[in-house]
Amino acid sequence: MDQTPPARLKMTDVARLAGVSVATVSRALSGSVLVSQDTRARIEAAVEATGYVVNQVAAGLRLQRSRQILVMLPDIANPFFGEVVLGIEEEAQHQGFGVLIGNTGRSPDREAALARQFQTGAVDGLVLLTGRRPALLADVPASRMVAVSEHIADDSIATVSIDNHAAAIEAVGYLRGLGHRRIAHIGGPAGNVLTAQRFQGYRDAQGGDFDPRLVRYGDYSIASGEAAMRGMLDEAARPTAVFCSNDEMAVGAIRAARAFGIGVPAGLAVIGFDDIPFAGAYDPPLTTVRQPRRQMGRLAARILLAALAGDELPAPTALPHLLVVRQSS
Amino acid sequence: MDQTPPARLKMTDVARLAGVSVATVSRALSGSVLVSQDTRARIEAAVEATGYVVNQVAAGLRLQRSRQILVMLPDIANPFFGEVVLGIEEEAQHQGFGVLIGNTGRSPDREAALARQFQTGAVDGLVLLTGRRPALLADVPASRMVAVSEHIADDSIATVSIDNHAAAIEAVGYLRGLGHRRIAHIGGPAGNVLTAQRFQGYRDAQGGDFDPRLVRYGDYSIASGEAAMRGMLDEAARPTAVFCSNDEMAVGAIRAARAFGIGVPAGLAVIGFDDIPFAGAYDPPLTTVRQPRRQMGRLAARILLAALAGDELPAPTALPHLLVVRQSS
DNA sequence: CCGTACGATGAAATCGATTGTAAGGTTCCC
DNA sequence: GGGAACCTTACAATCGATTTCATCGTACGG
Known part of the structure; x- marks a missing residue:
């Protein structure tokens, strides 16, 4: 029943076919200069004819990689x-x-x-x-x-x-250019380097307008972005814009706004991060910081x-x- | 300068430490019964102490996997x-x-x-x-x-x-249950098995209402779905619903409808396929066939x-x- | 009490490629 | 024409683990 698969060729087989030793075959295949034109041609022909491929496991053992x-x-x-x-x-x-x-x-x-x-x-x-x-x-x-x-x-x-710090400054700066001052930030998991860098950019751009109550942290999921935004919309002094640390959380923020009857961008301007494929297809299409992933x-x-x-x-x-x-x- | 990394331990080292041969170590590590409790314990202690890990490349060469x-x-x-x-x-x-x-x-x-x-x-x-x-x-x-x-x-x-055929029947059947008859289909690349199966389900569900002018093919991208839908909306007899072979193309279809001033689902009902993470977050949230990916x-x-x-x-x-x-x- | 059987262990071959070293064959120069 | 130098090629060791086969020791039955 069980048809044996075609036996895997070894370097020895190629060597025999080309009438040389395995050492020479190995050198020819690894491009060593220590092989004559003539021999090399014969070996290449044999390799071609048999479809031989070097066994990476064996080579790896010998070469330690x-x-x-x-x-x-x-x-x-x-x-x-x-x-x-x-x-x-x-x-x-x-x-x-x-x-x-x-x-x-x-x-x-x-x-x-x-x-x-x-x-x-x-x-x-x-x-x-x-x-x-x-x-x-x-x-x-x-x-x-x-x-x-x-x-x-x-x-x-x-x-x-x-440069995450610069990117955050640019994003928040753009919002400020539109006239926004109460700009919120939804960051990634607290305590991580990336989160800190983007937060710092946000904070630097906000300057005197910085308000710690407008900062929340999520876990990069849509749900966490939505929850974070709901939390801020529940408060008396709502933000007019939000800078999110990824696009998923930005989508979550938009969903939260919608649930509160707030239009985007009219009632809340939203900026995401990453520019994932869906960012441009969302409704509304997402403003975001593209990373050259x-x-x-x-x-x-x-x-x-x-x-x-x-x-x-x-x-x-x-x-x-x-x-x-x-x-x- | 270049600090040599801690020399990788070999089975020989463990063997020496445990006072046995490599053969015994190998057997102990692979769970062979041919090792006494006592010896096994000694070997395990040595492995523990040194943090030894079997070299998969060497083992792979020997075992041919x-x-x-x-x-x-x-x-x-x-x-x-x-x-x-x-x-x-x-x-x-x-x-x-x-x-x-x-x-x-x-x-x-x-x-x-x-x-x-x-x-x-x-x-x-x-x-x-x-x-x-x-x-x-x-x-x-x-x-x-x-x-x-x-x-x-x-x-x-x-x-x-x-079962792609059954899933397509179910999706299209659901649309028909809502009263739709002019149901379009945007499939994947023509000529592929998956495309054929879903098309067949669509066709079987449509029965006498089947209209070949309502079938288009895309490449699973948002853009291709949008293009396909635009093509059909340009025609005189527009569909009232569309069954798409993945969620991206469904999003494309929605975007096309929107461009024509057609509301979803009011003017066009849309069903996607796959239930990718964004499907539920889109606006409107996408009806779709979930695959247990x-x-x-x-x-x-x-x-x-x-x-x-x-x-x-x-x-x-x-x-x-x-x-x-x-x-x- | 001795032979047998079995359990535990070790020595050595093996997997397939790479490479240092030795050796064979030319060529070239004096 | 003989030898040095060089170009090719082959032999054999090596990488580290697995496994066959042999061996040693012990327990048990007769």
Whole structure:
């Protein structure tokens, strides 16, 4: 019944076919100069004829590297992370690397389980989208990791991100340019670096108009944005505008306003963050700060792979963001 | 300068520490019964003390398996695929497998490049979200793959999906129950199995009211849904409802209606497909057919890993879908 | 009390590729 | 014409874990 699959070819087979030793085949395939034109041609013909592909596992054992990187993130279903992964995968595939996905779901147990993959030798490098370095990986050199979007505090890990402080200033400044002064802010989870940076930008832009009662924190979900906004609309002194730390929470804010019979942008101007694919399709289309997610992913992969190859790269500067003005403000 | 990383421990080190041979350590770690309680305890203590982790690459070479699966999909940034991957990763991680992401971007070249990963021995199994088997993998046994969402025509690959035909009938039947007869359909790319199944359901539900002029095809993007709907609204005999093959195109349809000054659901009832996270947050909240994406991913992984372990699994039956009625219809 | 059977352990082969070192074959120069 | 130098190629060790087979010791039955 069980038809045996076509036996996988080994380098030995190719060597026999080409009439040389495996050593020569290996050199030919890895582009060594120590192979004559003639022999190389014969080997390439044999490879072509058999469809032979090098066994990465065996090569990996010998070379002590797997040509794979692990991307650790909270939630792959989130469109923000998805697009970053797209960029990472693009560059990695281009350089012949595989990309492993590690979904932590924000659970430390999962994070630890994934970190273990690192120790097993299955992975050469790590891209962190979680905003922190797993405890188990405390003694892994920083040169084998790169962080995206969220800088990792107290660590020398390279980070690829935009200038969140400047972006927040720009967004809030735009609202102020429209005449708004009572501008609220719905940030991400309290206590995280990203949240702090954007809050600081918001605060700096607000200057003397800053009012701590207009600041709330959510968990980046639509529901949390809605709840935060409801809380502020319940108060006597309502804001006339709100700057949200991502688009989902901005959508939540709009839903809250609508529930209070407040029109957007007439009664409440809303600005989001990220410019996820749906931002432009929402009603009203969302004004938001676009992050070059794909490019961030690509750059992160490029930096990591270069570091793995031993290259020293200049510390990455912030990538450019863009305030996309639509009809929600 | 370059501080050498802490030397990775080998099984030999653990063996020496426990005063036994590597063979015994290997047996103890793999749970063989051929190890005495006493020795096992000593080995476990040594492992604990050193934090030793088995080198998966070396083990993989010996065992001819990598404990990794590859998920091939068109676009990881798409929320539909993201959620499926989440389910796959959950189950795989649970069983100690790693998940590699392969983004094809619908390019045959990328697909071929990824297929090659399979030949390199870096991957044990494959999950296909692309709706087709890569040409390069023609002679890989079907027992090493599983398809999700889209059944692969003319192939014995196991498929995990809902009953698309029945779901389409249910959705269109619901619209008919509301009194609609001129119901349009915006399907996915023409010529693909999924598109055909849903179209057939639509057609069967419409019966004598079927009108080929009310059928258009998109590419699952918001823009394509909008274009398709505009096309139909330009015609004399407009539809009063539309059944779209995914939520993005449904959003596009709503935008088109709005551009024509047509209200939803008053002037046009809209039903989408998938129930992506934004469907319920849109204005109006989208009526749609929910696919259990995460569960589909989990089941797919379970089936694949079982097959890799040699288990024979019953052909999977269709998972349950759910018509989620909201305000767009 | 001795042989047998079995439980526990170790030595060594093995997985497939890479690479340092040795060796074979030319070529070229004096 | 002989030898040095060089260009190619082959042999064999190596990466780290798994597993077959052999061995040693002990318990048990006769």
